[in-house]
Amino acid sequence: MDKALGIQKQIRDNAKTVNNYLTDLQNWEVEMKRKEAALNGQFEQDLPPVRSRAKKEKPVQVAKKKQEERIHSSDYQAWEKFDVEKACEEVDMADVGPTSLDSKRSESAKLEKLREEAQYEKGRGNTFVKLAKWDEAITCYNRAIELVKDDAIYYANRGLCYLKKDSLHLAESDCTEALRLDPTYVKALQRRAAARERLGSLRAAATDLTRVLELEPKNNQARTQLSALKTRMGTKGSKSKSSPPSPLSPSSPSTPVKETKPVVTNIVEEKPAIKLESADDKWRDGIGENITVIKPVKKPPHLRSKRPLKPITIKEIQLGKTTIEKPPTRLKIEEIPDTNGSTDSNKTEPERLTNERGDFSPESTKLVQDAVTKEKDVKSLTPPVNSVQFMTQWKELQGNADAQSDYLSIIDPCKIPSIFANALESSVLSQLVSVLHAHAHKFSRVTAYLQALCNVKRFSALAMFLSVEDKQHLTKILEHCKTVENSSDEVIEDLKNKYEL
The missing domain is CATH 1.25.40.10 (Tetratricopeptide repeat domain)
Structure with a gap:
């Protein structure tokens, strides 16, 4: 905006300079013609007029411009033809006044x-x-x-x-x-x-x-x-440049120099005073406890970091504990006898020993543990209210498409536009399309989710960044909506137009 105003000001200044130059040129031309007429003998002498025939000079009347009719506010065609630059120049010229012959008055x-x-x-x-x-x-x-x-x-x-x-x-x-x-x-x-x-x-x-x-x-x-x-520089009480020279200075050789005996003094080193810490100070510093105390860092504004802040999850730990309780890594499996009374006779000996002792390989133990934790996480999920809650939970479930689909299924499609508002990103839209494509059977109405995403603000701009793979997923999702959910052809065509398929 400042550059545009600067360009406009420069254009006005250039126009005024050209106008002054043309005015001076015209005045010079008139003066040259007058001098030429005088040299040719055509110059009329400025004699006093005949008595009683003297005409009083009438003051020069400046022709007043007719006041233009004001443009009505609803007359858009007239406003399009209105020359803003010319009007601004007229206002500036009215403030400055007519330019003089030598332009000094206008410059001042x-x-x-x-x-x-x-x-x-x-x-x-x-x-x-x-x-x-x-x-x-x-x-x-x-x-x-x-x-x-x-x-x-x-x-x-x-x-x-x-x-x-x-x-x-x-x-x-x-x-x-x-x-x-x-x-x-x-x-x-x-x-x-x-x-x-x-x-x-x-x-x-x-x-x-x-x-x-x-x-x-x-x-x-x-x-x-x-x-x-x-005082800070250590110069308080020192002699100024105008003070007389000292006897030891080389600039005064004529003054007698008295011999001074060196005085030996014993310097006693002072031991730093031991500061006794109170119980509150020990508690603040974490002395005597196996914990790390984080203290605030005070820096002046010009030394602070300009990087954006990162969210850190804070978990409560009881005082004295240094580790977070983790879920058990081993599960005890109990045998359930068949209704026919058959036992594990068909199983091999290692398999029966594994079931009796509960010993598993590390890979199987990790898979079982992940399944249990994921099931707990999905049960504890709650529908988000805003985009911050959604993105926080969505990032925690990153890499687990099943959990993401479960999380998306508990969200009411009607509330999706209010949840995202202006915060929906193209990468998140691509992930949502991928989840809907891979787990369409978990949703009762996939069409409702697609329509809700279309109602999010700036969706038309986000649809432009969909990749070829995303559009292939959307095509298959629309086929699912038509065959399984029996969506009408009008709804399908509308979604194709909005997703630019």
Whole structure:
């Protein structure tokens, strides 16, 4: 949007420049004709008129344009023919006024208008600063700087906003630009000193504060800040450059140097004080317990990671336990005698021993365990209310098509559009089609699910990304709907059009 506005402004400026050039050219042509007529003797002398025949010059009346009829709001054809650029140019020319012969008056009027607009944007930015809305204030100051680039106040105010947002390098550069335009701007010096102090450039910040005290000796805030900086740098109480040289300095050879005896002092190392931790501190740090305590990490905003947050499943564990209880890995199988009274005489000896002892191979044990856990997971499933719940459960069932089909079967087809809203993705749509194709026998009405997916927002865009395999699955699903569910031909044709088959 900003680029489009910039292009429009450039077009208007170019049109005004051409108009001024043509006006100057026309005036020059008239002047040349007048001089040529004077050289040829055709110049009429400007003599006073005959008495009583003098005609008063009538003021030049500017022909008023007829006020055009306003276009009615419902007249769309007239609005299509309306030239917006020409109307904007007429408004701008009415504000600036007719161009003069040398274009100086028009240029000054333009500059004055630009400064008024810049002052307006600055006032808006100051209002946002009072409300602590730094981003909006920066936008206003950016517009003011685009209009007038030689005003130090705009740069200094924008530097204050960057300083409040912890954008320290940008704040320093803006204050530097403001000081380039006005080296005696005290506020810019103070704000640059604050930015440099927080960036760690203590000497540069001290230089700025010293300059502030030179300009305003009664500035107590700058004096306090400078003393704090000197304390941090370890220079508080040191002699300045204007102090007299010391006797040991090589610049004063004539002064006698007294011999000083070295004084030996014993330095006693102080042992760090042992901090006694209370019971609450031990509990917070997890001392004496076999657990890992996760503490929050405090970082400034400019050092924090920009990566998106990942959801982590939190499970409750009783205090003192380090592992999560898992379901048993072995199942005890009991023999059930046949009604005819027959036993396992037909089985081989290893098979009967396996049934008696309950020993299984690792592969069979894993298959039985997965079957039990999947059966428990399917029983514990509940219909989702929104897309977040659906995607969370759907990802947990990833790789288990049977469980996904069971989960999809407990969802009412009428609620699918409200569950997904705008969150349906092409990959999820492809997975849903694959599940419906592979497990169509589990659903009472597959047609209802296909129709419900068509009612999801942005479905027409998602249907464009269906692969060839997905469309083959959809063709077979529609055959199932026609033969097994006895869906009408109109419904089948409608679904083919919507899925672009």
